[in-house]
Amino acid sequence: VNLEQALRGAAERGELAVHFQPIVDVATGELDGFEALMRWQSPALGFVSPMEFIPVAEETGMIVEMGEWLLRESARQLVEWSLQRGAGARPLHVSVNVAVRQLRDGSLVRIVDEVLRETALPPSALWLEITESGVMENIEGTLLTLNALHALGVTLCIDDFGTGYSSLSYLQRLPVGIVKIDRSFVSRIGDGTNEPIVRAVLAMTHAMGHRVVAEGVETAEQRDWLRNQGCDLIQGWYYAKADRPENLTKWISPQV
Ligand code: G
Numbered sequence: 001v002n003l004e005q006a007l008r009g010a011a012e013r014g015e016l017a018v019h020f021q022p023i024v025d026v027a028t029g030e031l032d033g034f035e036a037l038m039r040w041q042s043p044a045l046g047f048v049s050p051m052e053f054i055p056v057a058e059e060t061g062m063i064v065e066m067g068e069w070l071l072r073e074s075a076r077q078l079v080e081w082s083l084q085r086g087a088g089a090r091p092l093h094v095s096v097n098v099a100v101r102q103l104r105d106g107s108l109v110r111i112v113d114e115v116l117r118e119t120a121l122p123p124s125a126l127w128l129e130i131t132e133s134g135v136m137e138n139i140e141g142t143l144l145t146l147n148a149l150h151a152l153g154v155t156l157c158i159d160d161f162g163t164g165y166s167s168l169s170y171l172q173r174l175p176v177g178i179v180k181i182d183r184s185f186v187s188r189i190g191d192g193t194n195e196p197i198v199r200a201v202l203a204m205t206h207a208m209g210h211r212v213v214a215e216g217v218e219t220a221e222q223r224d225w226l227r228n229q230g231c232d233l234i235q236g237w238y239y240a241k242a243d244r245p246e247n248l249t250k251w252i253s254p255q256v
Pocket residue numbers: 036037038039049050051054070097098099242
């Protein structure tokens with residue numbers, strides 16, 4: 001069976017699921033939110049990794065519809081969790097990956113606006129992750145879309161930061177609130193070569209007024225080092241892998 005054929009209509013047939021990975025405030029250890037990650041269980045192909053199907057979805061344009069489904073589902077889930085936690089609890093966010101193809105598609109701003117209205121999710125609780133390379137490919141075109149999204153009140157994140165050809169001047173021009181340091185930097189904390197880069201990224205992004213999420217944190221040593229350096233939020237298997245919503249109840253209770 002051809003992957004592209006199998007993927008067509010997967011959302012309508014109920015084959016797609018959203019898993020959520022906790023993102024933690026490193027200073028307090030409190031839950032700050034989740035990254036939403038798409039999962040596909042194909043009847044014909046079995047479990048297919050997003051590393052395989054997301055590129056196909058991008059090339060064919062299917063990512064636009066799948067991404068709309070993901071946004072709606074992620075927002076709906078966060079609203080449900082927030083109601084469970086009650087009004088006094090720390091507000092949570094949900095961070096959703098947006099592919100370059102979705103950014104280029106004229107429908108993204110309308111879709112985000114609709115999802116916010118339908119679900120009554122507070123706009124700032126919706127974070128949209130855009131890769132650095134995606135922005136750099138077409139910075140002027142992307143900037144118009146990012147400014148329109150920013151005007152809706154959503155929080156924009158630069159994902160996989162440090163892996164592309166980043167320029168400091170572009171970062172200053174983007175209406176982003178969050179920079180996510182790629183896990184390739186985090187994984188080598190402790191070997192003496194990457195620490196200066198991570199320190200520099202933290203200093204620079206904080207000077208610009210952005211908050212920093214470190215991805216791929218797997219050990220207590222990495223967590224401690226990042227906390228000492230003033231990193232804001234961390235995400236990684238040290239805390240939790242992405243999991244289905246029903247397995248995340250222990251994270252949702254406001255005491256955690
Ligand atoms: O989810 P991991 O758990 O395997 O994800 C692998 C890659 O697929 C990551 O680079 C991640 O950003 C990407 N990915 C996962 N879910 C989505 C999604 O819903 N949309 C986009 N654009 N990328 C996703």
